Amino acid sequence: MGENRIYKIEDIARELGISTSTVSRSISGKGRISQETRKRVLDFISSHDYRPNVQAKGLAQSKTYNLGLVLPLDFSEKSPAFFKDCMSGICEAAAENNYDVMISMTDGQNLSQISRLVVNRKVDGIIISRSTAGWRVEHFLKEKNVPFVLIGSSPDPDVFFVDNSNREACRELTDILLMKSIRRMALIGGSEMHRVNEDRKQGFLEAYYKRGIPVDQTLFFTEVDSPVKIANALEKVLRAGVDGIVCMDDFTCVLAVGYLREKGIRVPQQVRLASLYDSTQLEYNIPPVTSLRFEAKELGRSACTLLLDVLEGRAARSRILPGYQVILRESTK
Amino acid sequence: MGENRIYKIEDIARELGISTSTVSRSISGKGRISQETRKRVLDFISSHDYRPNVQAKGLAQSKTYNLGLVLPLDFSEKSPAFFKDCMSGICEAAAENNYDVMISMTDGQNLSQISRLVVNRKVDGIIISRSTAGWRVEHFLKEKNVPFVLIGSSPDPDVFFVDNSNREACRELTDILLMKSIRRMALIGGSEMHRVNEDRKQGFLEAYYKRGIPVDQTLFFTEVDSPVKIANALEKVLRAGVDGIVCMDDFTCVLAVGYLREKGIRVPQQVRLASLYDSTQLEYNIPPVTSLRFEAKELGRSACTLLLDVLEGRAARSRILPGYQVILRESTK
DNA sequence: CTGAAAGCGCTTACAG
């Protein structure tokens, strides 16, 4: 067998004594073909390891069989594991559907890299995430009429998205802390501009409401994204006598850990600590920090299949994935 | 002006009253064209925002204008910032040359995702890194005759690579520590299978040789990749009375930090600590840890341009990038 | 159910 010969449809047609159209139809399964000829073609294909030229196919169909993934330029500072898992889920799901993934990195302002992909028609659709998708990116894609899916939530009914069940998860974690009689909790987080932080705060509040316990919102601090700001926030809440500190994400929590350590404040003895998002840093911290873990890989897979549904004209709906875990560790003992 | 009309070469030819071949030549600059007609075409193109259909161009030239980037499935655990910077350098350089980047994730064993890219002819060449490129990946690519570039070093003369000047950098850092009269240093690292660790060790040794100071190799521990192993290694070297601990990478160093903290051993008072690779965790650690910083983004750019050189048949040579910084922090004060 | 033919949007020998 000519192992390294690259077959084209024309070769198959010749060898089988049929037309290229018939070969094409046999492969795609479109149109009417007899089971018999189809089988002959399929058999030939698999025994000769024929691979269609995706580029030619694409040109004929005005498709690329490529998906674009827009990554924030600073994803490794934010939550490396999240993006890694997302990526691997996306790549897997894409491959299963015979698509491949192109990347494009942006700070959310400079659109040139994304623009490339759409303007050069290198992709059929795009996956963006909340961290990149400022108003600008979203607006750009809508205007250019590029199908896209958002990882994270959106109030815009035209936008397809997949998201974690942040609110439910945060409600449950908070509820558990309340059950442990931790009552006076500070809530510290990043920018309120991010929808995800809104969801987390909602979940946090709901746990209190459900139990009829009053919340002290003077213990809430947002826009905390630096050692200076965390110092400022924690100093205040500690002086106010909190018994628990809940950080809205792992980045903030790492800052908090640093501050508490510097000041010699012991966790969990003097104050309990939890994060509404997990990371290995929190897992291996001393003491390990209680947190929430979401299935980022599933999120990626889901975003990918949703985008494919959109592209192939199948029924498509935004979805909230149910899966999460509350991981109780020593920091809230 | 028809802003959203998508022009093709045929349209331009018609509007300008010339043939499509002439338009094509004007754009590519190949063959003989008069300056005058060329200018007319180029002017038309820029004023009408014409974008060539890369897919059609590719089909005609048997090219894709895509590069594949193989990422290790666990890159976020290893060194997220490194890969992020690499990626952004690669994406930038690719874009400047009108290429785009496809990703493929692998654990180094399962080649299916990489195989996809080459077998479906989705990319013109591939960038791999030492962490993914086990023997299998490299062998596969060579066999399939796919041009590729390695980030990291290789003894194989057929392999193009770009690497940091690990040896020089490690020699310099070690030399500085020796100058600070830190003499009895332990060297702790990951797998000796990785060429990079060999280079680092060489650099470390060279610094001693250069100063004629004897080295105690019983203080060297490799294959350290877990809390248990770090505990074992550090316990021994501390008992042996070292005055400095040099970790071969940031991952190992984070483990070391954890162990020292747990045992209440103070850095730098009781023992000095340094890492041969930087990370934000080390930078923000308390105390901040002395380490080496390389320009990962430059490495990415360099890998990309090298691959492009190979693809376009230009003279190509593997290169070692000179740039690095020794960052002295409190841990070696 | 099958085939001949045109088309996807470019490039590139070849001839002039």
Added chain:
DNA sequence: CTGAAAGCGCTTACAG
């Protein structure tokens, strides 16, 4: 220096 024509490897109305 320029153009007509064939080709890249597929798909898909259209006719039979």
